[in-house]
Amino acid sequence: MKLYLVRHGDTIGTVRKRYHGHTDVCLDKTGVVQVRRLARHLRKIPFTAVYASDLLRCRQTAQLIIGRRRIPVEFRKGLREINFGRWEGKSFSEMQEDDCRLFEKWYHDLANFTMPGGESTRGMAGRISKEVQKIIRKHKDGNVLVVAHGGPIRVVLCDVLGLSAQSFWRMSVDAASLSIVDCENGFRSVKLINMVV
Numbered sequence: 595m596k597l598y599l600v601r602h603g604d605t606i607g608t609v610r611k612r613y614h615g616h617t618d619v620c621l622d623k624t625g626v627v628q629v630r631r632l633a634r635h636l637r638k639i640p641f642t643a644v645y646a647s648d649l650l651r652c653r654q655t656a657q658l659i660i661g662r663r664r665i666p667v668e669f670r671k672g673l674r675e676i677n678f679g680r681w682e683g684k685s686f687s688e689m690q691e692d693d694c695r696l697f698e699k700w701y702h703d704l705a706n707f708t709m710p711g712g713e714s715t716r717g718m719a720g721r722i723s724k725e726v727q728k729i730i731r732k733h734k735d736g737n738v739l740v741v742a743h744g745g746p747i748r749v750v751l752c753d754v755l756g757l758s759a760q761s762f763w764r765m766s767v768d769a770a771s772l773s774i775v776d777c778e779n780g781f782r783s784v785k786l787i788n789m790v791v
Contacts, residue, residue: 595730595777596785598639598739599747600659602651603628603770612685615678615712621654628770628790629658635791636772641665642736645729647673647743655770656741665739672725675743679712705759715745716759722749730777747773754782 603625605614621629636659646656648669656667681689690697693710700707708714713721722745729738744767752761754775766788767773774786 595733595735596737597726597729597750597775597777598636598641598737599750599773599775600632600655600739600741601744601747601767601769601771602647602655602741605651608769612683613678613681613689615675615682616649617682618650620650625651625769626654626658629655631791632770632772633659633661636739637661639737639739641739643729643733644668644739644741645670645673646741647671647675647746649674649743652741652743656739659739659741670725672721673740673742673746676715676718676745677709677712679709681709681712704763715762718745719749719753719759719762722746723753726750726753750775751784751787754784 603621605619605625606622608625644656644660644665644667646652646667646669648671652673653669660667681692684692696710700709705716706714708717726740729740747767748762748765751765751773752759768788768790771788771790772786773784773788776783776785
């Protein structure tokens with residue numbers, strides 16, 4: 595079985611470098627164009643199932659990729675981005691201005707720091723890993739599309755590559771990018787990372 599991991603297209607937050615996490619924002623015009631381009635690239639892949647974060651930007655991305663194909667889609671809250679809590683919608687510099695002491699803690703312990711009113715990278719990683727394991731157990735073969743966010747896709751890739759949660763932020767996962775993980779007889783391997791068409 596192959597997991598096709600797709601990050602949603604650009605949103606107003608992506609362009610302005612704002613962290614939207616659980617905030618429900620839609621694709622912008624550029625995001626729609628990006629996803630349509632990726633959809634053309636994936637049009638001949640016979641997907642057996644589609645899973646997506648329940649947030650609008652991922653729902654829109656999944657629908658654009660599927661188009662008129664009749665494929666079951668499951669929207670999963672468990673595939674959401676990390677919850678930035680009170681830092682939702684803020685830029686990197688605004689987070690720093692909000693509380694310099696907390697920001698420094700986050701910067702120096704990316705894996706374990708819990709966002710004020712949100713969750714930690716490690717907590718999000720546990721949530722995503724459980725969700726992806728459910729998907730893998732359910733589908734022994736075929737091509738499965740998973741539409742999510744940068745954070746969840748980094749979690750899957752780090753997990754397969756044996757990297758720690760501390761390595762999470764060192765991996766680029768661009769808007770409307772494709773990564774592929776091959777799952778065969780309990781063994782997983784990364785076939786592609788962060789391809790943008």
